[in-house]
Amino acid sequence: MISVVMAAHNEARVIGGCLDALLADAAPGELDIVVVANGCSDDTAQVAAARPGVRVIEVAQAGKANALNVGDTAARGFPRIYLDADVVLSPGALREMAAALTGDAAPLAVMPRRRMVTEGRSLAVRAYYAINTRLPVFADALFGRGAIGVSAAGRDRFDRFPEQIADDLFLDSQFSAEEKQEVASATSLVQAPRHTRDLVRTLARVRAGNTMLRASHTNIRPSAPSSWFRDVVLPRPWLAPAATVYVTITLAAALKSRRHPSNGWGRDESTR
Numbered sequence: 633m634i635s636v637v638m639a640a641h642n643e644a645r646v647i648g649g650c651l652d653a654l655l656a657d658a659a660p661g662e663l664d665i666v667v668v669a670n671g672c673s674d675d676t677a678q679v680a681a682a683r684p685g686v687r688v689i690e691v692a693q694a695g696k697a698n699a700l701n702v703g704d705t706a707a708r709g710f711p712r713i714y715l716d717a718d719v720v721l722s723p724g725a726l727r728e729m730a731a732a733l734t735g736d737a738a739p740l741a742v743m744p745r746r747r748m749v750t751e752g753r754s755l756a757v758r759a760y761y762a763i764n765t766r767l768p769v770f771a772d773a774l775f776g777r778g779a780i781g782v783s784a785a786g787r788d789r790f791d792r793f794p795e796q797i798a799d800d801l802f803l804d805s806q807f808s809a810e811e812k813q814e815v816a817s818a819t820s821l822v823q824a825p826r827h828t829r830d831l832v833r834t835l836a837r838v839r840a841g842n843t844m845l846r847a848s849h850t851n852i853r854p855s856a857p858s859s860w861f862r863d864v865v866l867p868r869p870w871l872a873p874a875a876t877v878y879v880t881i882t883l884a885a886a887l888k889s890r891r892h893p894s895n896g897w898g899r900d901e902s903t904r
Contacts (some may be wrong), residue, residue, distance in 0.1 A: 633661065635664040635666065640676050647676055648682075648683070650716075650719060651854045666706050669688060671691070683822055691701065700714065700799060710784040712783075714727060714780045716780050722820075724817075729742050735887050739811055741781065742812070743812070744779050744819055744844050747819050753890050755826065758824075760874075763875055767863065767864060767866070776800070786806070786811075794845070795879070798842050799813075801852060802849070805849065805853060816878070827902055831885075832885050
C-alpha cells in the first residue's frame with residue numbers, strides 16, 4: 633500500500649484537483665491518503681473528505697512540520713509520498729515512484745521530474761524560471777518539486793520533521809546523491825507565481841526557511857550562488873537578458889528575507 637501524507641492549510645481551492653489526479657487511476661486499496669488540515673479557516677477538510685478513501689485529520693494549529701508529523705503517525709504503509717496540496721502529479725506517477733523504491737538496489741528516496749507551469753505568468757517570472765529550471769542542483773535535489781517519496785528504510789533516517797518551514801531541504805539532507813533518484817516517467821506540475829511581487833515573496837520565505845534550517849542542523853546542502861552564471865549562462869549566452877532578471881529578483885528576495893524573516897505557513901496566494 634502506498635501512503636500519501638499531505639499537510640494542507642487553507643487549500644480548498646486546489647486540493648480537489650491534487651486528490652482527483654491521485655485517485656483517477658488508483659486501484660481499490662492501492663492508496664492510503666492522509667490529509668492533515670491544519671489551522672484551516674476554509675473548507676479544506678470538507679473538500680478532501682468528499683473524495684473516496686481519503687482520511688482527513690484536523691488540527692487546530694497551523695504549521696506544516698507538525699501536520700507532516702501527525703500525518704506520518706497516521707499513515708499505514710510504504711513507500712510513503714509527501715505531497716504538497718497544490719501540486720498535480722501525472723497519471724500513474726505515484727505507482728512509478730513506488731516501483732522505483734522497491735527492490736534490493738532501490739534508492740531510499742525518489743522525486744518526480746519537475747515541470748514549472750509558467751503559462752500566463754509575467755515576463756519577469758518566465759525569465760526567472762528560464763534560469764532556475766536549468767540549474768544543475770535540480771538533477772538530484774528532492775526540493776522544489778512538491779512531491780518526495782521514501783522507502784521504509786529511508787524513513788528510518790530521521791525521527792520527526794523539525795519545526796522548520798524547509799521540510800523538503802531537510803529531507804534532501806538525509807540522503808546522499810547515490811541514495812536519491814529522479815523518476816523520469818513521473819511528473820509534478822508546479823504552479824509558478826503569477827506576478828513578480830508574488831515570486832519575490834515566495835523566494836524570500838524559502839530563503840528564510842533554508843537559512844534557519846542551516847543554522848540549526850548540520851549536513852544541509854549549501855547554496856551555490858554562482859551556479860546561475862557558471863552552469864547556465866556561460867554555456868548559453870543567449871540567456872543573459874533572462875539572467876539579469878533572475879539576479880534582480882534573487883537579490884530582492886534576499887533583502888526581503890532579512891527584513892521580514894518568517895517561520896510560519898507562508899505561501900504564494902496568486903495561484904490559488
